[in-house]
Amino acid sequence: MLTLSKFSIGVGDRFAHQAKAQLRACMLAAGHGAEVVPVWNKSHREHTTVGSEPRSVRAAADAAVRELGWTKPYHVDADHIRLNTVDGFLDSSDFFTIDVADSIGQPADPAAVKAFTDRHADLDGKVTILGRPVPTPRAELERVAGKYLRAVQDAGAIYRKIAAAKGAGTFITEVSMDETDSPQTPTELLIILAAIADEGIPVQTIAPKFTGRFNKGVDYVGDLVQFEREFRQDLAVIAFAVGRFGLPKNLKLSVHSGSDKFSIYGPIRRAVRESGAGLHVKTAGTTWLEEVIGLAEAGGAGLELAKEIYAKAIKKKDELCAPYAAVIDIDAAKLPSADEVNGWSSGQFVAALRHDPTNPAFNPHLRQLIHVGYKVAAQMGEKYTKMLEACEESIARNVTTNLYERHIRPLFVG
Ligand SMILES: [Zn+2]
Numbered sequence: 091m092l093t094l095s096k097f098s099i100g101v102g103d104r105f106a107h108q109a110k111a112q113l114r115a116c117m118l119a120a121g122h123g124a125e126v127v128p129v130w131n132k133s134h135r136e137h138t139t140v141g142s143e144p145r146s147v148r149a150a151a152d153a154a155v156r157e158l159g160w161t162k163p164y165h166v167d168a169d170h171i172r173l174n175t176v177d178g179f180l181d182s183s184d185f186f187t188i189d190v191a192d193s194i195g196q197p198a199d200p201a202a203v204k205a206f207t208d209r210h211a212d213l214d215g216k217v218t219i220l221g222r223p224v225p226t227p228r229a230e231l232e233r234v235a236g237k238y239l240r241a242v243q244d245a246g247a248i249y250r251k252i253a254a255a256k257g258a259g260t261f262i263t264e265v266s267m268d269e270t271d272s273p274q275t276p277t278e279l280l281i282i283l284a285a286i287a288d289e290g291i292p293v294q295t296i297a298p299k300f301t302g303r304f305n306k307g308v309d310y311v312g313d314l315v316q317f318e319r320e321f322r323q324d325l326a327v328i329a330f331a332v333g334r335f336g337l338p339k340n341l342k343l344s345v346h347s348g349s350d351k352f353s354i355y356g357p358i359r360r361a362v363r364e365s366g367a368g369l370h371v372k373t374a375g376t377t378w379l380e381e382v383i384g385l386a387e388a389g390g391a392g393l394e395l396a397k398e399i400y401a402k403a404i405k406k407k408d409e410l411c412a413p414y415a416a417v418i419d420i421d422a423a424k425l426p427s428a429d430e431v432n433g434w435s436s437g438q439f440v441a442a443l444r445h446d447p448t449n450p451a452f453n454p455h456l457r458q459l460i461h462v463g464y465k466v467a468a469q470m471g472e473k474y475t476k477m478l479e480a481c482e483e484s485i486a487r488n489v490t491t492n493l494y495e496r497h498i499r500p501l502f503v504g
Contacts, residue, residue, distance in 0.1 A: 091259040092184060093340055094294045094370070095127040095163055097502050100348070101493065102131055102374025104464050105381070106146050107478045109154035111486035112377065115493035117158065124503045128160075129185055131167035131372060134175040135413065140468045144168065148182035165262060169372075170269070173248050180255045187264040187297070187344075188248045190241040194270050198239035206239060207231045210284050217280065219326045224277055234281040241267065242282065246289035258292075264370075266297035268346040269416070274298040276323035280331060287335035295344040295370045298324065304347035306417050307375055307461035308454045309447065310354045318357035325367045342368035347417060349373030350445050355500040371501060373493070375461045379443065380492045381478060382460055384485025386439035392481040393436050395474070400456070401428035403463030414462045424455040445496065 101112040112128060119126045130151045137144060148166045155164055168179030170189040179186070210231055217224040245265050252261060265286060267274060274282065279298055286293050301320055302312020310317070324343060332341050345351075345358070348371035362369050382399060385392035403410060404425060411418060431439070441451035443460060467474045478485060 091292070091338075092262055093338075094165070094185070094262045094342075094368075095125060096340065096342070096368035097125060098127040098129050098165075098368075098370045099493070099498060100129045100131040100167060100169075100344075100370065100372030100374070102136070102377055103147070103150060104132070104136060104140055104375070104378045105467070105475055105478060106142065106150040107475065108377050108381065108486070108489045109150040110158060111489035112493055113154045113158050113160055113164075114486075114490045115498055116162075117160065118490070118494045119498045119503055120162070122499075122503045124498070125162060126498055126502050127163050127165070129165040129167045129370070131169040131185075131187070131374060133169040134171060134178075136169075136374070139465050144179045145182045167264075169374075170266060171248070173244070173251065176248060176251060180252065184260070185262040185264065186248075186252050187266050188245045189266050189269065190245045190248075191267055191270040193241035193244045194267060195237055196240045198236065198243065202243070203232060203235045203239055206235045206285060206288065209288070210281070213280075213284070217330060219276065219323055219330065224280065226277065226281065230277065231281060234278050235285065238267075238278070238282050239285055242285040242289050242291075245286070246291055249289075249291045262294050263292055264295040264297060264344055265291065265293050266344070266346060268297045268299045268304075270299055272299070273301045276320055276327050279324055280327045283327070283331035283337065284335055287331070287337050292338050294338050294340055295342055296328070297344040297346045297372075300345070303419070304351065304417065305419050305458065306347060306414060307350050307379055307457050308445070310351040311419075314353060314357060317354055318361065321358060322361045322365070325361055325365045328367070329365070340368060342370060344370040344372060346372045349376035349497060352445075352447070352496070352500070355497075359501055369501070371497070373497060375464070376445075376492060376497075377489055378464050378467075379445075379457065379461060380488040381485050383440055383443050384488045385477060385481050386436055386443065387488065388481035388484045389436045392477060392484070393439065395477050396439055397428075397432050397434070399463060399466050400431050400460060402466040403459050404428055406463075406466065407459060410459070410462045410465060418458045418462060420455045420458050422455075424453065425459060426453070426456065445492075
């Protein structure tokens, strides 16, 4: 069975130019004694926005691995795929993130809910998580099954479609439930894992929706104490579920929209270390933001293009923000005008965009707008990708430094 390593990082490369710079961050970790396996992830939504094909992700990953001589595992993740979007990813991916958030809350067959509840009635009173009993009375099993069973059944259908095409055991399966309205409690996670095991899905990573806000490209917003408590409970639930339901032994949490969540990296690291659990953290747009930072830092035509991207993004703000409305918080009053940004130096642009919370010039509103503004660069076509090549030195340096120093090092190294 293809098995995901204990520690892994999802990296997104929207324009397929940064795979080497991203892989260098994992090589830096290896040099410091930490094995962190890269997983290149790109969703159907990103492919549609950029106008790219899934095989381009595989090609870029393979080329980077070959050129840099990476001998450890690496994977290509069909991120957030559904039954109707999985086909295009079957050849090029060996990691599938099955997204069933849309099926959460859809009614399951009452007979299936009853069968599930009967089958797991003996959980009640038997589960102790971190020294505390977790009651799962019949009413709670029924409620959670009513809400999630249909979603898990749909995940099963997608899993079986992939397995039929590729062969069971030849790919890594993740189930994601993060793009939904309400977070899942640790008790809900336990019951969901029971259903996933019943469905026969060999899940290696699970992405619940955690408490608090995971806005794109900026820090976590929420109750840090509650987050850490629930994260530890989730880890304990997974350890229990692996033994009880016979799920894969390496099953671990996957943290989506995990880039830039600096304030929870300490709590996550502590919890993972103390429990011995594995961890997958997905990042995507943080690398695109480093491309824009690298352009601005290069000055000259690079800086001009970065300013053009901002000017176009602010003009199309509503259109660009709409698909990401649930995962951004932009205060339009705090966005500088295109004219103002046009007058900025390289240093001013970089200071506003780079995620350095200690810098008073850092502007999280501008950062979130550019985060969702990659469509603007996609529409520039070759003009954009040629500039990426012209400014490669400063871009690659920023991509590697951001991934290693701000993400991999605090989470995994030392
Ligand atoms: Zn996600």
